Amino acid sequence: MIRIDRLTKRFGDKTAVRDLSLEVPRGELFCFLGPNGAGKTTTIKILTGLMRPSGGTARIDGIDIRQSPVEVKKRIGYVPDMPYLYERLTAAEFFRFTADLYDVPRSTIDARLEEMFGLFSLLDHRNALVRELSHGMRQRLIYAATFLHKPKVLFIDEPLVGLDPYTIRLIKDLLVAHARDGMTIFLTTHILSVAEEIGDRIGIIADGRLQALDTLQGLRKCHGGTDLESIFLRLTRRPDAGNPMPGASR
């Protein structure tokens, strides 16, 4: 469903992503991990058509993102880590705006609004302006609007930032259920336990290069270590990183 071949992105002298090759099949929940500045968000931005690659190709559902960006965008959804929305629209207006952008039939919008707002506990906030919503509420609104057009591929950048424990549980269950129904999910997170809990496969990127790609069991077998944290720290350790605080490790 997602095929990346020798993808590269340069910003001047700095190379954010180098020769990244990766395949994510239909219905897989893929977790893309890496330290800050490793190239995760850049990769997602290229895959969602928000950024142009400097080299290499990326295909979604067999369609080249550079050649047919509109066709790709019809098939994908994206939940960013920082939910910047139109602050002077109400939650219901933002939902309807998204429905029109994705050409969702008018006859189904109201039913979808009830369904999605009910699912994400937004029914009481439908007439609130976006600027009046808390961070978590905004994030829920983005999830509601993203699931609206039933994307085949879902990209999520930090899926659980600012959400309460109930919504975190809901999101995890939803992602797993949608992946089982055939949706391909590509998510990045710094919360390694999330990747351990719901990820089918895990990719670890550092300095723009893919360092490891396997299931959790595969990573354990190949790189040693009992948990994902130790594998992650070993694979992504920078030469300039300081030593652990004495006595901090348990």
Added chain:
Amino acid sequence: MSASSALVLKTRYHFGGLLRSLRSESGFKCAFILAFALAMEAGLWALFLDGFRFLDSLGGAGTVIINRIFALFYLSTGVLMVVSGAVTAYLTLFRSDEVPFLLTRPLRISQILGYKFMETGVLSSWAFYFIVIPFVGAYAQHAGHTPVFGVWTLVFSLPFLLLCSSTGTLLLMIVVRWFPRRRLVRIAGFGLLIASLIVVIASSFRLRDAAGQATFNLYSVVPGLRLAAHPLFPGRWVADGIMACAGGQWTRGALLWATLASTALMVTQSLEWFGKRVFFEAWQRVYGGSGDRNRQAVLLPWLHRALSRFPSDTRAILLKDLRVFLRDPPQWSQVLVFFGLLGVYFVNLRSFNYHVLPPSWRSMMIFLNVFSVSAVMCSLGARFIYPQLSLEGQALWILGLSPMTMRRMVMTKFMAAACSLVVISALLITISSVMLDTDPLTRLIGLVLVVAVSLAVGALSTGLGAVFLDLNQRNPAAIVSGFGGTLNLVLSLAFMLAAILPFGVVFHLRNTVQLPPGHFRTAVLATLGWVGLLTAMATALPLWIGIGTLRRRDF
């Protein structure tokens, strides 16, 4: 280090950063802005000087007006400064992201209030000097005063500005703290305000009715002169004080200055006393408000059905922009004021008996009206249309991610802007033409010109807005004042002149019988061709460049 000195240090760092960013700006841009400002000052100076000479030529009444003109000037600028102080205080005290930060630090409310009040004072009153310098310069030259006159103006202006901004801030705090939450009370209050305004306007008309009778007096002719001349009005103290000092009446001057300064300090002291007790409650009402529970979930839901024939993505953008615009009172109120004033003027053209003037005068007036409507369109294009793509800001990912192409998005924005401008400007020019009872050809040319300017302004503002996209800036004023905004305004004004002037010249030559009828027709057709070509270029080029720039851009 105390909290107050930390705030002073932060302000110093802030100014340091501002200076550094100024140094990094292009020399051309700085020189251009400076030249523009100087030209504006020179223009205002010439205008004021001409006004003083005209008043002088009137004899008795003119001399009285000139004697009172300073008081009148400080009355009008004083009202403006109070309003400006209130608006700026709302932004700095109640809408600033800095206030929640400061409230969590070990600072007293009075310290925060004092610091933000100083910011308000500077931000709300710097523009005052843009008006006062050419005005005072022109007056001093006309009355034969020495440059020391400017020094006295400065000495009296400082406490006057302090008084205005503290009054504005105080009024704002009262309004915010006790602004009725219930809709019914708000509507009743608004109704009361409108009724009071009607009563005031009606009473001023009664005064005018008396103008033809023996009770005629100057106060009924010059609005505000009675209030400006009132001895208890601070503007009068400023005006009389400056004149007294310029005339060597030191004691009277010092007394008036002391009266002004002590009043300003008293209001500022009251603001501090009042603010300490009220500010936090008022801020809570704005910051902690849970929003309007009576708000509809969807504003203007019928519009969705009305626009059902539009492609869904175009409809989405149109509805979104309209709703955002309607929920932003500072935006629509400016449009309303600009076009509303022109509308009121055009509707009242017959009150001045302009429709019985010779055809040549009426024709000239039509071109002047086209010019004024176009100038307003240029400024609105620069102020509202140019920054709208940048104001999508970090939410642009929503559009960038959608199946909508950048070309379609830019064209939708352009069409919405151009259509709005065409409808409003065509309506205004039609009113003006009907009121002036002009011939059909002049009406048609007027309409053609405003449509051409609407298209060009819409395209230039949208296209250049895409080229000079600034997604990190959330303040429209900062976006507009950048290089792209300035270039957009200059190009729009240049287009306006290049389109209107040739027609104005052709009609002037016909009206002064310098152009034979046969040649007039050819000249009109040739000018139409020129305007058509110019409009096509000014519309297509910026849009083409803007779309290309957006396509190549990463988000």
